[in-house]
Amino acid sequence: MATENGGSNSEVLETCLVLGGRGFIGRVLVERLLKLGNWIVRVADYNQSPQLEPSELLLSEAFSSARASYFHVDVRDKPQIIKAMEGVSVVFYTESMVSFPRDFFSCYIIVVQGAKNVLKACRECKVKHLIYNSSADVVFDSSRDLCNVEESLPYPNHFENMVTDLKSQAEAMVLFANKVDGLLTCALRPSNVFGPRDNQLMPSLISMANSSWAKFIIGSCENMSDFTYVDNVAHAHICAEESLSSQMVSTSGKVFFITNLEPMKVRDLVPLILESFGYQRPIFNLPAWMIHYLFLFVKLTLMKLNFGKIERCMWVYDVAKLVSRTRTFNCSAAVTHLGYSPVVSLEEGAAALTVDSPLRRYNDPDEQSKVDKLLGSGKVADILLWRDEKTTFICFLLLTLLYYWFFLSGRTFITSAAKLLMMITVSLCGYCMLPANICGFTIPRVSSTCFQVSKVDMRNSFLAMTCMWNELSLVTRLLAHGEDWCTFLKVSSFFYFSKLIVPHFLTMAIGIALVIAFTSFFVYEQYEEEIDGMAKVVINRLRKAMISSARNLPVPLTSVLPDCGPLKEKKSS
Template sequence: MATENGDNNSNDHHGLKTCLVLGGRGFVGRVLVERLLRLGNWIVRIADYTQSPQLEPSELLLSEAFASGRASFFHVDVRNKPQIIKAMGGVSTVFYTESMASFPRDFFSCYTIIVQGAKNVVKACRECKVKHLIYNSSADVVFDGSRNICNGDESLPYPSNFENVVTDLKSQAEALILFANEVDGLLTCALRPCNVFGPGDIQLMPSLVNMAHSSWTKFIIGSSENMSDFTYVDNVAHAHICAEESLSSQMVSASGKVFFITNLEPMKVRDFVPLVLESFGYQRPIFNLPAWVIHYFCLLVKLMHMKLNSGKIERCMLIYDVAKLVSCTRTFSCSAAETHLGYSPVVSLEEGAALTVDSFSALAKDSPLRRYNDPDEPSKVDKLLGSGKVADILLWRDEKKTFICFLLLVLLYYWFFLSGRTFITSAAKLLLMIIVSLYGYRMLPAKIHRFTFPRVSSTCCEVSKVDMRNSFLAMTSMWNELCLVTRLLAQGEDWRTFLKVSAFLYLCKLIVPHFLTVAIAIALVLAFTLFFVYEQYEEDIDGMAKVVISSLRKTMISFARNLPMSLTSVLLDCEPLKEKKSS
């Protein structure tokens, strides 16, 4: 493998151009290096902040290039100008792509890496007589985080307020590189790809999958009509090569300018997200949720976990990034890149999504929908609800059916509790409406124009003997339980049952006269939310419950120790009564 000592077998590569890919082990850099090697007319120097290239088994082409001397690796920190110059000697073109997975959180470190790093790269290019410098910027540098951009072009100015510090600093680095155009013979340009994705993605795809793991994929965040451009990573690498060819042909119109790079296939975000996530086993979003709700929810989670669990914060911020992505329209025109660079996508959006899904197939293993499709592994709440139709409705297995049931219950709640009538009057009017509707439906002809009205069969309202028997058995069991409780109370020996019944009746006394309507409304809402939420966060809720139960147990023990009579003696006094009753 060729390393910092230089290119091996250099005598065998006469006539080939030499380039340096800064950030060559990053997301875009890896694909760019591979495309340059496949072209066959480049000697590629790879510079990265990592100590060694750490090749993966799939990178056979790069491994062969290292062995033949067509590729070499240099450890370069862009904050260290001598390291850049050492890697840049004899190079005609520099492709500047940043490879860091995430930038430091403090402003000074970000500034030195992005802005000061760009200054060092420009100075090194001028000292080493580099001809072309192509900077991989971002379409985010013209986005303020709130305003829609529809078919934006290169005339868009930098916003007065950026959505984050990194974007602000990248805009400064971009401006520095463009300002260095035609100084000491150096020609520069910058590319602004929008929402880059593909195999090896470290931002967009992990954010979407983390959102799916958190069950946010059920929600359409912001307007469901928001459009956005997405760019497959191979197209970004191809655009860099087109830019180099354009600068080499001495087209003055390309140097010193910026170019938006997309797949030329803007689409609704609500269509792109399912295109990727449905292949992982996650369902299509169905509920609309305002973007500001996600904003404040993520801020609240960040405050709650600031000192407790940094992992929760990271996942929350990933969800917040996706929320920002889908909350606004961001589409850009590539006409300038098509005209001046000769750019056109080499991989379609659909094909790129399929290739991306294949590369991230391991992420589908933990999909929460797998247990829905696997009848052998029902969740705890599914077992609690009987694993039948009630479970399917309350757990939102079929969203349409669940919504219809919820709407019917809300209408019944309004009819009986909010209409201002008595319960008997409401029930009588409801039965009257049902009878009139059924009789009127029976009087309709079988077909009116193109509409047919199927007849209600005579057995539709019949109840089978088995169902009636089961209903009576359930009623009998309930009656027997009630009789047993009454007998225990009459004997005056079971204090636990007495306290339970007394507490229940006292709560009914407090709730029924004043809060029955509100209590039923709350129960209705909780029935359609708590079961679903528990199934999604079963492990987290069980862990919290264990902590609460353990704390309550410790509190009760501490309280019992401070009583005049120990709790143990009271329990022991109750044991003979139980034995006497059982005998």
């Protein structure tokens, strides 16, 4: 037992150290230890200061009352570790780095050599218990499914990445150091940890939701996986310490899988999380093997080209690996020997993610986009923006068939229209002659209302035609007066390009327009901010070029150009 100087309470409290205490899991673990009330908590991290957030009132009060203290610790520096461990009886070792170095040597020094330094410091400082936070990834190699596997499953021959390989080595060292110089150790393997301040799983899912992949479900719909809410991982660490304190032989030197005990399909949990953040639920399915090999090819290509920032385009590849295989783990050992049981369910965890989360979509998902307003926010907008993929595909297929019928069949327009009307008439007559029941199947009848046009639609059509006629007459009047040169240039340019296109390239132009209509609006809605930014840059450069060119024009000619007031002033000056 150890006491912390400066405490106002006469009660003797046990002191623990949370290495990586400002990391994703470490923050929650520190908070839970302080809430228990029977610990003096030392928070150690590689940052120079704890950098508290306004919501961390409990930790702030603990620092003020000396129930908690902060130590700047780099696990590569053994003296710093020893300084933080002096007088400590329990060490919780969690990783706090947002991202590890890409080169093997630096990563090895942090993960493996860091674990060696921690173990040596524990033995020198006579620490009683060490709980190491590992990962369930250390037994996964994406070449096979893991169905309710137990801790006896050996390490794979091939690891998915360098960090997982090194963490498996660190885990093995921690377990091997059990009962050396009185130190009791154990390791926990949480699976797919998520929660507030998550810097891996949640950002990957949000990045996918913000991209053009938002409509796709990657992988089989039947793959099962185990997820773990971060509070349950912190709770498991405390359960492991209590089990080690009770001198249970079945705990020390062992490793335990930690999950929410709720294995579920990835397609069920991921949409639940995305919807809680305000993003739409994915719709289409893409084979995981296709995404896997596609992004593996992209990764190899970028490495060949020495492109440094590969991680930005590899999050889809990581998600594909996550959902391509079943990954469920048997937690009966943790339940039996550690007394572990989840304190937060998956549904409660998904609901708690959005509270003050920086990842939440602040834009209203029901807010109209620019292109939606441009298309009138009606049926045409729904079709061209792929709101209902089935309806849009049917419309595109019908328009493609009509395009072939009228423009690629080699017939004249009148002949094609006559044959199409004849086919429709024969088909409707034949359909009406069918009996009401054929081999037990009821043939639905076409209602006469299908061929009727409502008064509202007729009125709207005539109003639209009237507006178009008024606009055309207004343009004609302006051209007749010869005062609006800008409109004259636009109209003349339109007719000139129509003269060039219609005789020779009409068929090609209509085909291209058909494809662009069903792609450009959808793409613009997905990348509205990026396209607007590029358009602003292009417009600004064109404007500068026009100003530069206008300076060399004669003064009377500048009056023909639109919006050239500033140009006149510059020219006159």
